[in-house]
Structures are given as structure tokens and as C-alpha cells.
Amino acid sequence: MSSEIIPQFLKAPKTASIVGCPFSGGQPKLGVDKGPIHLVEAGLVNQLEELGWNVKFDGHHQFEDIKFTLSSSSVNSKLPIASTEPTASTPVATDSTSNHWDPPIGILKNPRLVSRVCEEVAKVVSGHAKKGELPVTLGGDHSLAMGTISGTLDAHPDAGVIWVDAHADINTAATTESGNIHGMPVSFLMGLDGNHQAFSDFKNSDSPSSETPFAWIKPVLKTSSIVYIGLRDVDAGEKKILKENRIKAFSMHDVDRHGIGKVVEMALNYLNANNANPDKLRPIHLSFDVDALDPSVAPSTGTPVRGGLTFREGHYICERIWETGALVGLDLMVSS
Numbered sequence: 001m002s003s004e005i006i007p008q009f010l011k012a013p014k015t016a017s018i019v020g021c022p023f024s025g026g027q028p029k030l031g032v033d034k035g036p037i038h039l040v041e042a043g044l045v046n047q048l049e050e051l052g053w054n055v056k057f058d059g060h061h062q063f064e065d066i067k068f069t070l071s072s073s074s075v076n077s078k079l080p081i082a083s084t085e086p087t088a089s090t091p092v093a094t095d096s097t098s099n100h101w102d103p104p105i106g107i108l109k110n111p112r113l114v115s116r117v118c119e120e121v122a123k124v125v126s127g128h129a130k131k132g133e134l135p136v137t138l139g140g141d142h143s144l145a146m147g148t149i150s151g152t153l154d155a156h157p158d159a160g161v162i163w164v165d166a167h168a169d170i171n172t173a174a175t176t177e178s179g180n181i182h183g184m185p186v187s188f189l190m191g192l193d194g195n196h197q198a199f200s201d202f203k204n205s206d207s208p209s210s211e212t213p214f215a216w217i218k219p220v221l222k223t224s225s226i227v228y229i230g231l232r233d234v235d236a237g238e239k240k241i242l243k244e245n246r247i248k249a250f251s252m253h254d255v256d257r258h259g260i261g262k263v264v265e266m267a268l269n270y271l272n273a274n275n276a277n278p279d280k281l282r283p284i285h286l287s288f289d290v291d292a293l294d295p296s297v298a299p300s301t302g303t304p305v306r307g308g309l310t311f312r313e314g315h316y317i318c319e320r321i322w323e324t325g326a327l328v329g330l331d332l333m334v335s336s
């Protein structure tokens with residue numbers, strides 16, 4: 001039973017630190033940021049306490065200071081201003097639409113905002129993890145994983161990642177067709193070629209901003225340190241990246257063929273075998289996007305894809321990873 005599990009990398013008493021991130025700037029749909037608020041209102045904190053966790057939750061991060069700094073610095077700078085200048089009757093757009101103070105770089109949308117938000121999330125997650133707590137990040141969209149995984153790897157450099165998702169989210173600036181950064185976090189974390197093409201153009205332009213977005217991200221994630229489960233909607237450019245880098249991925253086809261029990265064992269064995277010290281237990285960060293689940297189970301997500309995990313399969317993945325005693329970071333991207 002899960003109550004007997006002794007977490008190997010967390011300090012006693014086991015503490016879950018909720019990092020509420022109602023942020024949706026990595027994609028254009030409105031409402032995607034509401035997930036964390038609903039989860040907490042539905043009683044997540046109490047439920048974790050009933051499971052024996054000590055829970056820390058200081059409210060959701062609104063990132064208002066970041067939006068304020070970005071928008072006011074654009075007023076005093078030569079930042080290219082979009083044609084729609086805000087007036088009293090046109091309030092500053094929410095983070096789900098294009099902001100005049102954060103024009104696209106190449107086709108990447110909201111690059112400055114997403115970069116700053118993820119940088120902040122990385123610091124918060126790393127702070128909790130270094131104290132021996134389990135950071136539980138509630139999103140929001142999956143661009144946030146640039147922050148959460150950077151934070152986990154800062155505290156546990158040899159951690160492996162299990163990424164449960166319908167999508168691979170490994171587009172680069174060169175391959176993305178949508179320009180939505182929620183489809184790109186894994187490539188940024190790996191520092192894959194092409195990421196910074198749009199940014200080097202940006203740097204070479206006479207932009208007033210000395211800070212190139214995403215320059216803070218260290219390529220901390222090795223291609224052999226991640227395993228996907230649940231893939232079924234992968235772009236052509238992403239398929240090429242996965243293949244060329246021999247990245248381990250279990251699609252829904254694999255789940256059907258082997259069953260979820262075997263798939264999770266294979267994922268864990270793969271990560272442990274690729275540990276710097278394969279005889280030692282490897283810390284695990286679980287990044288769970290609810291769109292991995294079938295839309296009949298989780299319909300309220302920005303990018304639903306038919307043919308997903310059942311309710312039990314989704315739960316099983318979480319239960320089994322917890323059972324290893326190796327969990328050090330958890331993302332629950334409720335609306336991606």
C-alpha cells in the first residue's frame with residue numbers, strides 16, 4: 001500500500017509544496033489557466049493531508065510583477081509595438097493572447113513572458129526540492145515544465161523524467177508550426193539544435209532588450225534521461241527529433257500492446273539503466289499532462305486527442321512511480 005512507501009529523496013515528515021501556476025501564455029486558448037484554481041477549490045490540499053502529507057500552499061502565483069515589468073519596460077524602450085496600442089478601452093491582453101509588449105520572435109508567441117514565468121517557477125521548484133520537499137506544480141500549460149524540470153534538476157542533477165502526454169512537446173523554434181511554446185519545452189531543456197536560431201536573429205537585431213528569452217535555461221536534460229508515455233499526436237518535425245536522438249517513447253500503441261503495467265516497468269528500467277550509477281535508485285520527476293488521458297475522462301483541456309489513457313491507466317502510472325520511493329517532482333498540467 002502507498003502508505004508504507006518511504007520516499008528515498010524527501011525529508012521526513014513528507015511535505016508536498018503546491019506551486020499553483022494558473023498560467024497559459026504558452027498557448028492561445030483562454031481558460032486554460034483555470035485548472036490549478038479548480039483543483040485547489042475541489043479540495044486537493046485536504047486530500048493530500050488525508051494521505052499523510054504535510055502540505056504547504058501559499059496561494060497561486062499570478063506573475064503580475066513579471067507582466068508589469070515587461071509591459072512597463074516596453075513603454076520606455078524601442079520594443080517593437082504591435083499595431084494595437086492599448087487605450088483606456090482596450091485593456092492589456094491576458095497572457096493567452098498576444099501582448100503588445102511581448103511581440104513574437106520568429107513565430108514564437110509570448111516569448112518574454114513565458115521565459116520569465118518559467119525562470120521564476122524554476123527558482124521556486126528548486127527551492128522546495130533542495131529543502132527535501134516534493135514540489136507539486138499545478139498548471140496551466142506545459143511550457144511551465146521548462147521551469148519545473150530545470151528546478152528539479154538543479155536540486156537532483158541525476159533525476160530522470162517521465163513525461164505522460166498525448167504530445168511530445170519537443171518542437172524547436174525551427175520545427176514548430178504553431179509557434180505555441182507549450183509544444184516546445186523538452187527541446188529547450190535539452191538545448192537541441194535550432195532552438196536558438198530565432199533568438200540569434202533576435203540578438204542580432206537592434207532590439208532594445210539585452211536579455212534574450214530562454215537564455216537562462218541550461219540544457220540540463222539528456223536525451224537519455226526522459227521517457228514518454230501516452231504519445232499519439234506527434235508532429236512530423238518532432239518524430240524526426242525523437243528518432244535522431246533515440247529518445248525513448250511509449251505511444252498508445254505500446255500501451256495497447258504491452259499493457260500499462262509493463263510499459264511503466266520498461267520506462268523505469270530504462271531510466272535506471274541510464275543512471276550515472278545504474279546500481280543506485282534514480283530520482284524521478286513526473287510531468288503529467290491531463291491530455292494524456294482520453295477526452296472521455298478529461299475533456300476540458302486545450303488540445304484533446306482521442307484514443308488516450310483510461311482513468312485507471314493514468315492513476316496506475318502515478319501509483320507505480322510513487323511506489324518506487326524515487327519521486328522528487330510532480331507536475332500536473334491540468335489544462336494544457
Ligand SMILES: NC(=[NH2+])NCCC[C@H](N)C(=O)O
Pocket residue numbers: 141142143167169171176177178179180182183184233234235289291302303336
Ligand atoms: N502541451 C500541449 N498541449 N502541447 C500541444 C502541442 C501541439 C503541437 N505539437 C504544437 O507544437 O503546437
